[in-house]
Structure formats: C-alpha cells, structure tokens
Amino acid sequence: MAIPKVCGIETEYGIIFKGGDVNPITASSIIVNAFSQGVHDSVGWDFIDEHPGSDARGFSLDDYLFPEFESQLVNTVLTNGARYYVDHAHPEISTPECRTALETVLFDRAGEEIVRRSMQIANEGLPFESEIVLYKNNSDGKGNSYGCHENYLVSRTTPFAQIAQQITTHFVSRQIFCGAGKVGVEHRGIAAKGNSSPWFQLSQRADFFEEEIGLETTLKRPIVNTRDEPHCDPVKYRRLHVIAGDANMSEVATFLKVGTTAIVLAMIEDDEFPEHLVISDPVSAVRQISHDYSLQTAVVMSDGRRLTALQIQFELYEAAVQYAARYGLEAVDQSVGQDVLLRWQHVLLGLKSDPMSVANVVDWVAKLRIVEGFTLRHGLQHDDARLKAIDLQYHDMRVDKCLALRAGLEVLCETDEVLRSMSQPPSSTRAFFRGTVLQRWPHAVIAANWDSVVFDIDNEGLKRVPMPEPLRGTKVLVGELLAMCQTPADLLARIGSQF
C-alpha cells in the first residue's frame, strides 16, 4: 500500500531593496532576522544531517560541493516547526511537515504572513526612504529563476526510475491549473526568435527546465530532481524533492498542486499509474504546453498518440478516481483526498469549457484576465512595460500593492487559523514535537533540524533526540507527555521510545 504522503513546500521569495545600495544577501538576512528578533527567540538550524549532494541514483557530490557559508549565516527554526533562512540571495521559508494538502496550504499561507510581518518589522528599522519588498514569484523576467519546491514522502521500495518516469507526466501537464502565469518568455532559444515568441505563458518556471532528470537545482534544471536527502529513516523512505512548480498566490492552486501530486504518487506506489501515459519528449513538452494558453497544443506520447495537457490531465484524473475506488485515499487523507478529486474535476472541466470560469482559482487565468482587461482598457501593445509590471505586482507581498489579493481568488483558510499557524505547529506530524519544545523551552533547545532536536540540559550536557519517523512526535502520540513535563530534563527522562 501507498505510504502516507507527508508533504511540505519551500518558497524562495524575490527581494528588492529600494532607496539604497544593499546586496540581496544582506537584505534577505535583514528580513529573516527581523522576524526572529521581533517575534521570538531564535534557535539555530542543525546541519549535521544535510546532504544535498546525495543522488537518488546512488552516488554523492557532497565531497565536491563548496560549503555554503553565506546560507548558514541566517538560519532559524520557528515555533510552528518551519525553517526560515537565507538561501542563494533570497529569503526562503519551508513549511513544517504536513499530513494533508489542506494543511500544507495553511502553512504556506502562514509562511506568507511571516514574510509580511518580517517586511513590516524590517522596514520600520530602515531609513525613511528605504524599503525592502518581497515577491512570491519565480522569475525576474530576465532569465533568473528561484524556486518553490514541494516535498513528498515516498516509499524506498518503489523504484526511483519508475517514480521519475511516471510523475514526469504529471509535472509537465499539471501547469494548466497550477501555473502562476508569466508575461513574456525567458527561454534562450525561443526568446531569440523575436516575434514568434508568445507574449503570455502558463508558467513562471517552464522556461528553465533543460533536462529530464538530474541533481541540479540552479543550472540546467531537471524536471525530476534526484536529490536523495530523506531527512528521515533512509531505509524506509525517500523525500521526493520537486523543483518543477510555480509559487502560487491562489490557495486553491496550491491545494490542487500538492493534492493531485500526492494522489498520483500514491498511485505510482501501488502500481496503478496508467503505464501508457508517458510523454515522449517531456523537456520540450513543458515549454510547448506553457507557451500556449489556448491549451490546444498536443504533445506526442510514448504510445504514439498526440494529447493536449488537458487530455492528459483528464486521463490522470479518471485513473485517480478508479484508484480511489479500489484502494481508498487514506495515503492522502480520505476526506481531503475526495475534495482534491472534486476540485480537480471542476478545474479541468472549467479549463475545457472556458478558462475564464476558473479565474478565481487558477493563477495564470486570474493574471491573464487582469492583463488582457488592462490591455483593452488602455489600448496597449503586448510588449508594453505596464503588462510586465502587472505580472510582477501580482506577486507583491505588500497588502496595499499585491494584485493577487484584489483578483477575487477563492480562499480556503480562515484568517485566524492562518495567524495562529504562524506560531503553532501542525499536530499531525513530528513538527508538533519540534514546534512545541521550541515554544516551551526555547533556551534549552540549542539546535534543531528536520529529523532531530538538540537539547542543552543542565548538568547533563547536550542531548540529541532523533526523529526518523515523520509521523511520530504528533499531538496524539506525545501531546500528553509534553503537557505533563515541567522541564526538558523531565521530558528527556520520560521520552523513552516515542520516536
């Protein structure tokens, strides 16, 4: 049976410093530090189990990678179990591990509010004419991209080659409902052709994928990333590290992106993925599909058929419905999984009949609606700078500037729940333990990472609590224990074999 699809999202935010000459690494550090200093005590990230150079195909580049000193300058763990840090000259926030797509949306939204709060605190401390502004997007329109990565727990027993081949079909075609939309093209080959390039496309990221599979994340990006760094028991699990997605402003788009991917991964683990549904040339197909917002472009499948992304998605959806009937959806949570299926069908039917009918859930449609309306109202050409400005400002994290906040997007999360999730961890995963001990004993926890917490206990020195199981350390399993312990020493004495 498919294993529970524990998941999470890492978002690198675009950053600009207005009114001064400050480099983006410094500006990003100001942002992350602002939150740590303004809200709570900061606890450092523990790097002992980080192996980003380890490859799922069985070799390691760790010995060849330079240590990333700058990325270790600012690196904090938050009381909601998230990691907030500076990476590659961008502020980045990783949600805590979540048990469902809906919970992932909640913590992605909490991340947005953490970023907003950081901007507010940081800007209060800057000179009057200076301002740091963050953008939840993935490209600057000039060929530079930064990521929004998803992570899913998958079984080590499923062959990686099978996961890679089958999930690629979904990554290439899902952009029709989870693409964030982009004015212009950044792919070198096509941009160079001038007039033949489309003025608008479905995805922020599609222009940047050059390989089918590989370890890279910053150059020659692959559709399937092979980073083998499970952050949990490596004998039982893999963490599928997904780099082929856009950051979404729409909560429903995030819900569908994570929810459908989790279901498709469960199908792959149970060997129920439709084997004929494989795209012949996925690297070209990513761009061809993104570059045609009429959704008419068909790509060649390995069985010789030519299918549009919409047709591929309908076939995947049908297979998922059959899978759910036969196996159930416990791997993704039964009720959330059923909701994913309903919304998946709804968005596909909407895109098929009239894409504008899903302008309240699909980011690229919401953005296109604004850009097309603005073009008509002001009689503009498609290369007018104001259209690109709208594209960028759709993702502006300032409430008074953000266009996505004005686009009428459907909301899934209650505001008070989002605000609470800025400091409270999810109860459903080991993030509950991490977040709760940080809240209770911030001075006794000297470091934490995904799969361990290090305590400094009076008279006993440093004690590491390993957490190799993502679904232990939950509220159900350790909530009572944590509540009855008065001190961290007390906790460590009683903790026994909870993990």
Add this chain to the structure above:
Amino acid sequence: MPEQIKKTRQPRSHSETQSDASSATGSQTKSLAVDLDSLLDEIDEVLESNAEEFVKSYVQKGGQ
C-alpha cells in the same frame, strides 16, 4: 460542482471576512466574482507609477 465543493470547504463569504481581515490578508477575501471593471479601476490606482523603470530594476540573483 462548485456548490458541492463550497459546502465541504466552507470558504468564507465577503461579509464574514471583512471584520477580521486586519493587517493580514485584507482584500484576499473579497467576493469570488470580482467585477473586472472595478478591478481594473483599482489596478490603475495601485500599479507602480513608473512601470518601465520598475520592470527594468527588478533584477534577481538566480536561486534554486
């Protein structure tokens, strides 16, 4: 289909959310069918005034 989804998900209506939408998300909770004309009116107001300069100066270091 949409009605059914709304029931399971219970997205909040415009009126419900106005009171508590403080500094956090403000207008994200506006009604679903935002009228395009009023949306464009608002965009005319909030769009960066010097679009060309703004777009030109938006340069990022590549990330992951």
